[in-house]
Amino acid sequence: MILENLKYSKTHEWVRLDEGNFAVMGITDYAVQQLGDIVFLDLPKIGAKVTEGQPLGVIESVKAAVDLYSPVTGEVVEVNAPLANDFETLAKDPYSAGWMAKIRVAGADALKHLLSAAEYQKLAEGEAKP
Amino acid sequence: MESLLATPLKARHEAFGAKMVEFGGWWMPIQYREGIVAEHLATRRGAGLFDVSHMGRFSVSGANALPFLQHALTNDASILPVGRAQYTMIPDDAGGAVDDAYLYRFRKEAYLLVVNAANRAKDWDCLTALAGAFGHVELCDDSAKTAMLALQGPDSEKILVRLVSRGTLPEPRRNAVGEVRLLDFPVAVARTGYTGEPLGFELLVPAEGAVVLWDRLLEEGAAPVGLGARDTLRLEAGLPLYGHELGTGPDGQPIPIFACPLARFAVSLAPAKGDFIGRAALSRQREAQDLLLAGDFSRLTDLPRRLVSLTLEGQGIARAGAPVFHQESAAGWVTSGTMVPYAAPGKPGAHMFRPLALALVDSRLRENDTVEIEVRGKRLSARLVRRHLDSRTPPFSKPLL
Known part of the structure; x- marks a missing residue:
């Protein structure tokens, strides 16, 4: 499932721009499916300065550890801390209750480089082929 | 993709929603729809069914089969009676493992050696090179002739017994093996496994019976389990995986066989065992181990x-x-x-x-x-x-x- 109104990174994060230049991010449903059973989540600290394309956290499944990349540049102002102990919510509702971090960005332009839903759909389909 | 080998159960895995991956040259299920966690727990609570047809299977027969096995493997095959199996290693001269393996004796006249899929070619080369000197040893790669299933967990025995159409399952003791008919297919059954479950079986079935037996075992209540949970199960059980706990270590150096606690069961230095590949190095490792256990670190270089x-x-x-x-x-x-x-x-x-x-x-x-x-x-x-x-x-x- 890919939501029309979100922007996406090539590394399978989604981003939504809220009023006041706050970018809310999480990982896509496709990423959740690919990871399988999620068993560990390390979220960034509030106040952390994050850079587009750089790791801001780690997610681990039984199989492997995968870096979470910041889709935007800015400062983390809020994290969904309870999610680190509730992987079921992350798996069931990655686009809403499964949000991970809220990042203050300079403006709407901070999301300009990201993929549209259609572009991300194409990327995910390409990867899914054996 | 064309070059990957497929087991007779590939279509069943795909029908069951398996995520398929390349593993040791084979196209294998890493997990099914329920996922690794559910599959791990299904094995511990009920019964898990694994397709392990990718494992290499070599039959060893001929008048000099036993002297050859005594030379090429670490365990004492001379004490292996018909109806039993033993854990063993294919050693190198320096006391490292070329592979770990299981040696089965279903019949008097032939042994079956089961090796890791990823090492099958290397093991074959190593064993055939040694066999030459023995004459009258027939080595045969039977891997494609049969399928191999593992049924593991507390419910495995009551599920399997329902499929027996002739004969009886091997006596309830670890490493007991026997031949029975399951749904009229001739099947070699071993009470062995790689999950740490006290009850578990490995089944060598004719390739043409693989799908029928697989489907029936699932109908009887077993859950299909992929390579992902196979790994978490063996890890929880503390069982070594070649390439991780055996072979070459993270430092690029060979891991001495006696670094592995199971070496105790896989290596025999009994007089009846005679000389064999790596014996001198393994004797030194064993002495170092005995001293270490007694708190004496003077031989640490043999087993750091x-x-x-x-x-x-x-x-x-x-x-x-x-x-x-x-x-x-x-x-x-x-x-x-x-x-x-x-x-x-x-x-x-x-x-x-x-x-x-x-x-x-x-x-x-x-x-x-x-x-x-x-x-x-x-x-x-x-x-x-x-x-x-x-x-x-x-x-x-x-x-x-």
């Missing part, structure tokens, strides 16, 4: 590190390759590690997780010692434990928390 089980004490997961420290000194590496599920005590149907690891660490470390594992620049505390799973009381294994 040993494989241990680690329980992580906080949040976080240690993966293969993570460095281990003891009191600020480098003490080894994690060889395998992940988060492993277990049935939550007192809460039927619920499960919890615990981060476990196997590690190759300084032989001077002892049970209950605390070490630190470096993960992404942070240090995680972990404790050496005897084992993670108690397999001694059938039908259930018990997690040791």
Whole structure:
């Protein structure tokens, strides 16, 4: 499932721009499916300065550890801390209750480089082929 | 993709929603729809069904089969009667493992050696090169003639017994083997496995019977389990995986066979065993091990590190390759590690997780010692434990928390 109104990174994060230049991010449903059973989540600290394309956290499944990349540049102002102990919510509702971090960005332009839903759909389909 | 080998059950896996991956040259299911955690727990609570047809299967026969096996393998095949199996290693001259293997004796006239899929070609070359000197040894790669299934867990026996159409299952003791007919197919049955389950079977079935038997075992209540849960199950049971706990270590150096606690069961230095590949090196390792256990570190160079089980004490997961420290000194590496599920005590149907690891660490470390594992620049505390799973009381294994 890919939501029309979100922007996406090539590394399978989604981003939504809220009023006041706050970018809310999480990982896509496709990423959740690919990871399988999620068993560990390390979220960034509030106040952390994050850079587009750089790791801001780690997610681990039984199989492997995968870096979470910041889709935007800015400062983390809020994290969904309870999610680190509730992987079921992350798996069931990655686009809403499964949000991970809220990042203050300079403006709407901070999301300009990201993929549209259609572009991300194409990327995910390409990867899914054996 | 064309070059990958497929088992007779490939279409069944795909029909069951398996995620397929390349493994040791084979196209294999890593997990089915329910996922690794559900498959792990299904095996511990009921019965898991694994397609292990990718394992290499060599038959060894001929008048000199036994002298050849005594020379090429570490265990004492001369004490293996018909109806039994033994864990063994294919050693090299330096006392390292070319592979670990299981030797089965279903019949008087032939032995069956089951080896790791990824090592099949290497093992074959190694064994055929040695066989030449023995004459009258017939080695045959039977891998494609049969399929191999594993049925593991507390319900495995009651499920399997319903399929028996002639004969009886081997006596209820580990490593007992026998031949029966299941749904009229001739099947070689062994009470062996790679899950730590006290009850479990491995089945060698004719390729043409694989699908029928697979489907029926699922109908009878077994859950299909892929390679992902096979790995978490063996890790929880503390069983070595070649390429992680055997072979070459994270430092690029060969791992001495006696670094592995199971070497005790896989290597025989009895007089009846005679001379064999690596015997001198293995004798030195064994002496060093005996001294270490007595608190004497004078032979540490023969066995500098040993494989241990680690329980992580906080949040976080240690993966293969993570460095281990003891009191600020480098003490080894994690060889395998992940988060492993277990049935939550007192809460039927619920499960919890615990981060476990196997590690190759300084032989001077002892049970209950605390070490630190470096993960992404942070240090995680972990404790050496005897084992993670108690397999001694059938039908259930018990997690040791």
